[in-house]
Amino acid sequence: MRSTFLPFALPxxxxxxxxxxxxxxxxxxxTTGPRVKQFEKQFAESVGCTHALAVNSATAAMHLVLEAxxxxxxxxxxxxxxxxxxxxxxxxYFGAKPVFVDVNADSFNLEPEQVERxxxxxxxxxxxxxxxxxxxxxxxxxxxxxxxxLMVIEDAAHAFPSQYKGRAIGxxxxxxxxxxxxxxxxxxxxxxxxxxxxxxxTEDEALADRCRIMTLHGISRDAWKRYTxxxxxxxxxxxxxxxxxxxDMAASIGLVQLSKAERMRQRRADxxxxxxxxxxxxxxxxxxxxxxxxxHAWHLFMLRLNLEQLNIGRAQxxxxxxxxxxxxxxxxxxxxxxxxxxxxxxxxxxxxxVARREYEREISLPxxxxxxxxxxxxxxxxxxxxxxxxSKGEQSEPVVxxxxxxx
Ligand SMILES: *Cc1c(COP(=O)(O)O)cnc(C)c1O
Numbered sequence: 001m002r003s004t005f006l007p008f009a010l011p012x013x014x015x016x017x018x019x020x021x022x023x024x025x026x027x028x029x030x031t032t033g034p035r036v037k038q039f040e041k042q043f044a045e046s047v048g049c050t051h052a053l054a055v056n057s058a059t060a061a062m063h064l065v066l067e068a069x070x071x072x073x074x075x076x077x078x079x080x081x082x083x084x085x086x087x088x089x090x091x092x093y094f095g096a097k098p099v100f101v102d103v104n105a106d107s108f109n110l111e112p113e114q115v116e117r118x119x120x121x122x123x124x125x126x127x128x129x130x131x132x133x134x135x136x137x138x139x140x141x142x143x144x145x146x147x148x149x150l151m152v153i154e155d156a157a158h159a160f161p162s163q164y165k166g167r168a169i170g171x172x173x174x175x176x177x178x179x180x181x182x183x184x185x186x187x188x189x190x191x192x193x194x195x196x197x198x199x200x201x202t203e204d205e206a207l208a209d210r211c212r213i214m215t216l217h218g219i220s221r222d223a224w225k226r227y228t229x230x231x232x233x234x235x236x237x238x239x240x241x242x243x244x245x246x247x248d249m250a251a252s253i254g255l256v257q258l259s260k261a262e263r264m265r266q267r268r269a270d271x272x273x274x275x276x277x278x279x280x281x282x283x284x285x286x287x288x289x290x291x292x293x294x295x296h297a298w299h300l301f302m303l304r305l306n307l308e309q310l311n312i313g314r315a316q317x318x319x320x321x322x323x324x325x326x327x328x329x330x331x332x333x334x335x336x337x338x339x340x341x342x343x344x345x346x347x348x349x350x351x352x353x354v355a356r357r358e359y360e361r362e363i364s365l366p367x368x369x370x371x372x373x374x375x376x377x378x379x380x381x382x383x384x385x386x387x388x389x390x391s392k393g394e395q396s397e398p399v400v401x402x403x404x405x406x407x
Contacts, residue, residue, distance in 0.1 A: 001324050002378045008327035009189035012264055012370045013253075020252040032216070032245040039251040040199070042258055046161070047170035049182070049201035051208035054251060055215055058157045058185030058198040059086040060244035062127075063093055065153050065181045065200060068210040071096050071124060077153075078118050079127040080110045081334035081355045087129055087155050088335050096124070097345075100336050102352045106289040108132070108302065111354075112140035119144075125151035130159035130169060132331070133191065133297025134289065138164050145177060152177060157185035160192060161261055163295035170201040179204055181211075186250075189368075191264065191299050192257035194250035217241040267369035268298035271376050275301055275365060278380040284309040284387050300331055301367040303383075304358065311390045314361060320390070324382035329364045 024035060036054050044052035055061050071077070073095030079087055081100040088098035101114035108131045115126055126145055128136035136154070145152045156162075159169040170182040181204070186197030202208050213220055218241030246254075257264075272288070279285050286304040290296055305314055312320070314330075321328050334355040336347040349356045365379055 001382075002375075003325070005325045006327055006366055006371075006375055006378060008329045008364070008366050009368055010370050011188050011193045012257075012260075012368065013193075017253045017256045020256050021249055024249050024252040027248075029248050031247050033248045035248040035251040035255065036246050039246075039254045039258070042255065043184075043199055044201070046258060046261070047168040047182075047201060048172060049170050050172050050203040051201070051205065053200040053208060053211050053215065054246040054254075055198045055200060055211075055244045056246050056250070057086075057187070057196055057244075058155070058183050059090060060215075060242065061181075061183035061185075061198040061200045062086065062090040062153060062155065064211040064214050064242070064244060065183065065202075065207065066090055066094060066096075066125075067214055068207045069125065069151050069179050074122060075124045076120060076122040077125045077127050078115050078123060079155075080129050080131075081336045081352050082108050082131060082332055082359070083129045083155065083335065084157070084332060085335070085338070086157075087127060088341065091127070097122075098127075098335075098341070099123070100334075100341070100347070100352060100355075102354045103358070104137075105354045105358060107134060107291075108289070108358065109134065109136040110141065112137050112144060115141065116144050119148055119150075123148070123150060125153055127153045127155060129155040129157070130162055130297075132288065132300035132302050133158045133162050134291075135159065135162055135164035135169055135294045142173070142177060145180075151179040153180075154182040156182050157187070157190060158299035159297050160184050160190075161265055161295070162297040165293050170199075172203040176203050179207060181207060186254060186257075191268075191297050192254065192261050194246065194254040194257070197246050197250050197254060214239060214241040215244045217243065264369035265297060267371075268367050269296070271367050271371060272296070272298045272301055274376050275303075275367075275380065279303070279383065282384075282387055283393070284391055285383075298367055301365045302331060303363050303365055305361045305363060307361050309392050310387075311392055314363060317386060317390075318363060320386040321382050324378075324385065326379055326382045327366060330359070330362055331364050332359070334359050 040052045071094040075096040077091045078099045082103045091098040101118045104111045110128045162169045181202040184199040186194040218239035220236045
C-alpha cells in the first residue's frame with residue numbers, strides 16, 4: 001500500500017509558471033493588462049472563437065452573460081441538476097428560475113427531450129454543462145434553441161480542451177445563434193488553471209462588449225488604457241458593473257498552462273485508458289461513457305459502482321480507498337437535492353430519478369497530469385483490492401463493453 005495520501009486533485013504547476021508570475025510581478029503591472037490581453041488572444045486562437053473575455057471565475061463569466069441578455073425575475077433557464085452550485089446560482093442572482101431537467105443515464109449530460117418538454121413562455125435560455133469534459137448533445141440543444149428562439153450558455157468549466165464532432169468547445173458556430181456564449185473555468189483543479197479565473201467565448205459582439213464593460217464597474221473603456229500613453233483620464237460609468245477582471249499575475253500562469261494544455265490532456269487520456277483497461281472487465285463497476293465523435297477532456301473520471309454486485313455501499317467504498325491512501329470525490333450532489341433548491345421549489349428526490357439514482361453510485365477517481373505512473377497504479381491496486389474484498393459474487397465472465405454513440 002502507498003505510504004502517502006494521494007490527493008483527489010492537484011494543479012500541474014512547474015517552474016515555468018513560477019517564473020512567469022515572477023516576471024509579471026517584477027514588471028510592475030499586476031492587474032488586468034498586457035498579459036490578460038495576450039491570454040485572451042491565445043485562448044481565442046486555441047478554441048477558434050471570435051471574442052474571448054478573461055474574468056476571475058466561470059461563475060462571474062456566467063453571471064455576466066446572463067446580465068448581458070437582460071435576464072429578468074420570473075424568467076426561466078433550463079439546466080441540469082448534475083452540476084456544481086455555480087451553474088444555477090447565477091440564475092438566482094436575477095430572481096430568475098433554474099428549471100432542472102433530468103440527465104441521460106449514460107452520459108450524465110442534459111437529455112435534449114427533457115429540455116424540449118420543459119420549455120414554457122418564460123424560458124429564456126438553455127444552460128448545458130459538459131460534464132467531466134464530455135460534450136453535451138450540442139446539435140440537439142442548438143436545434144431546440146433555434147426553433148424556440150432561446151439563448152444558449154454552455155457551462156464549459158470541465159471542457160477545455162474538448163471537441164464535439166471535430167470542433168473545439170468554445171469555437172464559433174457555423175450558423176451563428178444570436179446571444180450565445182461558452183464559459184470556461186480556470187479554478188485551481190480544473191484542466192488548466194490561473195488559480196482562480198474564467199473565460200467567456202462568444203461570436204456576439206454586442207454581448208462581448210456588454211460583458212467587458214460590466215466586468216469592470218460598468219466603465220465604458222478598458223481601465224488599463226487610462227494609464228498608458230494611448231489613454232486619458234476620462235471615463236464614463238454607464239451601469240452598476242462588477243469587479244470580475246482577471247489579473248495579469250493570473251494570466252501569466254494561464255499563458256503557460258495554455259501552452260501545455262494538450263500535453264496535460266493527453267496525460268489524462270492515458271490515465272483514463274489505464275483505468276479502463278484495469279476495470280472494464282469487472283462487473284462491479286461501470287466505466288465512464290465515451291463517444292467516438294467527441295474528444296473528452298477527462299477533467300473527471302466518473303466511475304459508477306454496480307452496488308448490487310458489492311457487499312458495501314458507496315460511502316464505505318470511499319472509506320476503503322481512503323484507508324489505502326487514495327483520495328476520491330463524488331460528482332455531483334444533484335442540485336434538486338440541495339436544501340436551497342429543494343425548499344425553494346418543493347423538489348422531491350425522484351422528480352429527477354436518473355440524476356438521483358446515478359449520483360448514489362458515482363465515485364470520481366483521481367485523474368490529473370501530475371500523477372506519476374506509480375500513482376496511477378496505486379489507484380488501480382486500491383480499487384481492485386476493494387472490489388476483490390467486497391465483491392458479492394464469484395467473478396463473472398468479463399463484460400464486453402460496447403462503445404455506443406448517441407445519435
Ligand atoms: C468549477 C465549476 C464551476 C465554477 O467555476 P469557477 O471558476 O470556480 O467559478 C461551474 N460549473 C461547473 C460544472 C464547475 O465544475
